[in-house]
Amino acid sequence: xxxxxxxxxxxxxxxxxxxxxxxxxxxxxxxxxxxxxxxxxxxxxxxxxxxxxxxxxxxxxxxxxxxxxxxxxxxxxxxxxxxxxxxxxxxxxxxxxxxxxxxxxxxxxxxxxxxxxxxxxxxxxxxxxxxxxxxxxxxxxxxxxxxxxxxxxxxxxxxxxxxxxxxxxxxxxxxxxxxxxxxxxxxxxxxxxxxxxxxxxxxxxxxxxxxxxxxxxxxxxxxxxxxxxxxxxxxxxxxxxxxxxxxxxxxxxxxxxxxxxxxxxxx
Numbered sequence: 001x002x003x004x005x006x007x008x009x010x011x012x013x014x015x016x017x018x019x020x021x022x023x024x025x026x027x028x029x030x031x032x033x034x035x036x037x038x039x040x041x042x043x044x045x046x047x048x049x050x051x052x053x054x055x056x057x058x059x060x061x062x063x064x065x066x067x068x069x070x071x072x073x074x075x076x077x078x079x080x081x082x083x084x085x086x087x088x089x090x091x092x093x094x095x096x097x098x099x100x101x102x103x104x105x106x107x108x109x110x111x112x113x114x115x116x117x118x119x120x121x122x123x124x125x126x127x128x129x130x131x132x133x134x135x136x137x138x139x140x141x142x143x144x145x146x147x148x149x150x151x152x153x154x155x156x157x158x159x160x161x162x163x164x165x166x167x168x169x170x171x172x173x174x175x176x177x178x179x180x181x182x183x184x185x186x187x188x189x190x191x192x193x194x195x196x197x198x199x200x201x202x203x204x205x206x207x208x209x210x211x212x213x214x215x216x217x218x219x220x221x222x223x224x225x226x227x228x229x230x231x232x233x234x235x236x237x238x239x240x241x242x243x244x245x246x247x248x249x250x251x252x253x254x255x256x257x258x259x260x261x262x263x264x265x266x267x
Contacts, residue, residue, distance in 0.1 A: 005146050006127055007032040007071050009085075010044055011063040017056045023100070025081070025197075026053045032071070035129050049073060051082040058098025062087040070126040074186060075145060076199045077160055077241070083186070086126050095122050105189045109214055140218045141183030143201045152182050156201040159237040163188060163198075163209065164246035172252050173214040174222065180230075181205050187216045190252075197242055207233050209245060211256065223256045226264040236266050243267075 014030035029048045036042040062069045068088040073080040084106060088095045095118075097106040111118045129146070141148060143156070163176050169190055177187030178200050185200040191214065200207065209225040212218065226247060236243035247264040249255055 005073050006035040006129065007073060008035070008041065008127075009033075009059070009069040009071060011059065011069060013044070016059045016063055017053065018060060019057055022053055024053065025050050027079070035127050037129050047080070049080045049082055050076070050078055051085075052099050054100035055082070055085045055098050055102075058085065058087055058096075062089075062098075066090060067093070070123070072126065074199055075158065076197070077158065081199070084126075086122065088123055094119055101189075101191075104191055109191075113215060142218065143180075143183040143185055148183060153201065156180075156182060156203050157234065158199055158201055159234065160197045160242045161200045161233070161237070162242055162244045164244060165190065166247070166249055166252075168250070169252045174252065175212040175214060175216045176225070177210050177212050177216060177218065177221075179208045179210055179218075179221075184218045187212055189214070189216075202230050202233055204230050206230060209247075211252065223258070225255060225261055228264065228266055232266050240267075 010031040010033060016030075017028075027048055028051050029046055031044050031046050032049070033044045034042045059069060061067070067090060070086040070088060072083045074083050075081075084102070085098050086095055087098055094111075096103065097110075110122055114121045141152070143153065145153060161178065163178075165176060172190045174191075175187040175189050178185045180201065180203055182201070182203060186198045188198060206227045206229055208227045211222040211225060213220070213222060226245075228245065233243045233245075244267045245264065246267075247261045249259075249261045255261060
């Protein structure tokens with residue numbers, strides 16, 4: 001959640017579609033309320049955002065049951081993209097993430113990681129605004145407009161990429177993320193839906209693709225998949241509006257054990 005800006009959706013003032021139509025990312029214009037400080041909201045505004053339409057069914061449930069809905073968004077060239085939607089029921093209800101595969105990708109791992117503190121901690125993280133500060137040597141930089149130094153992001157280019165791993169990797173308890181010398185970009189899970197474009201900052205140095213653990217822990221990356229020339233990635237993005245990165249390998253354990261990927265393609 002540290003890689004997203006945090007908002008609450010005012011479902012009473014937002015028209016929510018009843019069900020998914022495309023089973024893909026669509027434009028939607030709800031009323032949202034930003035968190036300007038930890039737990040403190042700003043003024044509500046109507047804003048067009050990008051959201052995966054499988055989240056709508058959960059949002060309808062939240063509206064009909066007077067539950068809070070907290071979302072995270074990250075900027076892309078196509079607009080602000082919803083990275084998660086967390087429904088917080090009243091009373092003793094347990095918060096859960098909505099959308100295709102989100103239980104397996106976020107809710108279940110979060111409950112396993114946080115244990116008895118899950119209900120309170122997941123809400124705290126979804127409403128926490130971290131102050132911008134220079135990270136220590138022990139803290140990897142996450143290239144997020146909310147927390148990363150502006151002077152760092154100003155020297156980089158934000159593009160859209162699509163990571164296409166071998167089919168045999170799907171369902172494995174890992175995430176895939178990218179890194180440049182200035183810091184880490186967003187990551188996608190191999191346990192759920194991975195066929196989705198994500199934002200990535202690129203400079204002049206190579207863009208590295210990494211395997212991370214199932215929680216996306218960038219302090220301890222698992223193994224590097226490939227190192228791609230920035231010029232090649234940028235050229236693919238400028239041509240098609242999205243750089244697709246695919247590779248071939250028999251098994252993810254081979255790469256984790258230090259065996260190189262057979263070949264990588266950028267298109």
